[in-house]
Amino acid sequence: MSRVLFHKYEVLRTIGSGRTGTVYLVRDLNLNRLAAVKESTEEFLLAETELLKEVEHPGLPGIYDCFKEEGRTFLVMEYVEGMTLRKYLEKHGRVPERQAVKWAVDLCRILGYLHDRHPAVIYRDLKPENIMIRQDGRLKLIDLGGTLQTACGREKEAWCVGTPGYAPPEQWKQTQGDKSWDIYGLGAVLHEMLTGVHPVCNFYGRRPVGEYDKALCVSLDEIISRCTTENRKDAFSSIEQVEHALLDYPSERRKYLLMQRIKRSVLAFIGGYAACCFILPLLRGIPENQFPFPYLIKPLMVMILFILFSLFFSKFTRKRQFLRKQEKTVWLTEKKISGLFVSLLAVFALASGTCRERISSGTAYAKEEDQALWVEMRDTCERKLLLKYDAVYITNDKVRFELPAERLPTQELSVQIVAVGEDGEQYRSRIFHIKADGMESGSQ
Template identity: 55%
Template sequence: MEFQKYEVLRQIGAGGMGKVYLARDRNLDRLVVMKESNNGFLLVEAEILKGLAHPGLPAVYDCFPWREGTCLVMEYIEGMSLRQYLDRHKRVPEGQAVEWAVQLCGILAYLHNRHPSVIYRDLKPENIMICENGELKLIDFGGALRCTWGNEREEVCVGTRGYCPPEQWRDTQGDVAWDIYGLGAVLHEMLTGANPAAPPCGKRPIMEYDKGLSRALDGIIQKCLANVPGDRYPSMGLLQKELCQYHKLKPWDRAWKTAGKLFLGALAGYTAICFILPFLRGIPENEIPFPYLEKPLIFLLITIVFNLIFFRWNHKKQCLCRQEKNIWLTEKGFSGLVSLWLLAAWGVLGMSAVHLTPPSLAKSETGELWVEMRDGQGRKMLLRDGAVYHTQDRARFELPADSLPDGKVSLQFVAVGEDGHTYCSRVFYLSGDRQVP
């Protein structure tokens, strides 16, 4: 298909409303979208969009008759539809979903505040585009209508099952409550991943899909989805305000999450202390790896179980964002935490293998003398240069017989106090002779 001004590159969509093509404006050298249709919806879309100017709406460049119908030339929006995003990621993180819902409120409020008001009527993920900068744009105004509040009525009901309120199929006059219902349905699907048009077609509370989602946010959604139009929000502006402040409606939801994060942080910190502190004080040889690792591993297990119970396993990625390059601490908080602790445990055991050598030795010019130390309970202690050992009862030093030289050995204990005074024991003798039977 060739035009004097436009070069059609490829077809990018088709449906009951007509066909959609990606084209290039020869004069301005820019990409555009061309819609071809032989019904009146395209003329309605052109008539509505030509009087609108909003960052969340596509611009109209041209409109002319083509064959037996009409061709509408519009702004080309780079990005993906919300439907494509949901197909890829299943759900949208709560914070991102609320942010996008607030953007949709702003776009729809602009339409509703026009004179006459414009009712979109067909809000669904397929008609919501996510730009490369994360901003949303609303497309496909073929089903939109102007509310004149007079005797004129539309003859055709437009909408999509699951995203439209019950009265929209009975009435054609149009009401802002229709778009409020549609926004609630879209927000519900973003948070749960459940398509409202698919059986069983019900919209259960969002906490049934994910207990980590806010009850206050579910209350807002359920009000949008009320069967009686009068029970819904009276305007998009009020709904937008509620979405911006939903975390303040029931503060105990946020307090519960904060307390959980603090408790998890305390568990992780205490686990780290259990790993490191005994190593710094000195670990008896017969306590490696157990019972030294017994307490740290128990608290590590408690930390993992708590994380599984109170926090979501997060596999979602931000739309059109670069992937995290750090393979240890990624958006998968649980797997990153486990990897970090496994790395820490491996490091501690590695240091143990290097530094927790058999009992200490005293070197001289003529040889080495091995000395073992035991606490009051008979457990071996590691002797390290400069370490301080606290004892409540007594400490025992042992000289393994196989480490003593042959012949008589003289020994004397020398203690140096903090005041610099030297205290010496009596000199005694040991014989290291080994008699062969």
């Protein structure tokens, strides 16, 4: 028998659960319509109800009812049909450039509406999981629980709200909301839409979108950079400025495409002229006293000019393919030691706050070149990680080091992990004894 809330809302299934409560899909038995019901503590939902009663925007869910039952508080809201931006990215990889800009403008208008209220409402947890794509292609922000404390005008909150990768560093140190936090989150979401790369996976830092796809307009890099910069002088001061920059994007893209056409035309002209300088004299015949010089002077000069122009243009548009492979490949390093014992050195440094962790690259050592120890480093998505020597990998979850049995240099091997803290103090794990067949193992 299905559960019925408040004698009128039949629970169909659980949509999701998060920090602020559990959300159910229900059917209103009186009006025969679908709705979303959030169940949570009274403090959260009563404040969120007060906020939703005052706001009216097509990009925010409407409120139908609020009631208490069995000591719990329930908020009945509009059910938004569609998929989250996270599911879209998992299915399609990334968002086409024009569509990503259009959705970013939609987000600017929703956030602008919240920021213009008195007192201002700071969303604080903008991420693909909280962005719904409706069936008509428009966006809605869901889960307003993170905004409620600021919206109610409290001077200080008891807890921080945010998600690593989508929140600026100062958000983990302060509980008072700031509009720049939403601007940062918008820049992080736009970058992920264009590249398909989760910000937590950017262990070299957030790279320009042009390094993932050179066809993307460079003006988008400037917008994302100004959204996510820690320098307040260079950052956007309001969400309206971000919207204006995005609306100017079509004209900037036209300029970018025009420059690309001019570049290709100039290079084609120089290349064709160099070919003519080389071929036409051959057709007429070259006197013996003019070969190789002065016959080759003009073709060589034009060819040098062609190379210089190519280098000049490629400086701004070159696509670095290795950056796109950094989430899928491991770079292994070697160093000499003696005996069968090997040490995997992982440097763990805790950054400020409670939600970020810095891990140095794992290195493998072996005695001889033909006895290299193969080590694979993977994230929680089971992807191999490419890490430069002495690079720092930023993560908010676990990292796994793997020793494939078929690649062990000897049949039996002993492994010990040594962790070095920021103060230089060493922490050693127990010694693990491994056999290549993977059937027997022990620990000491």
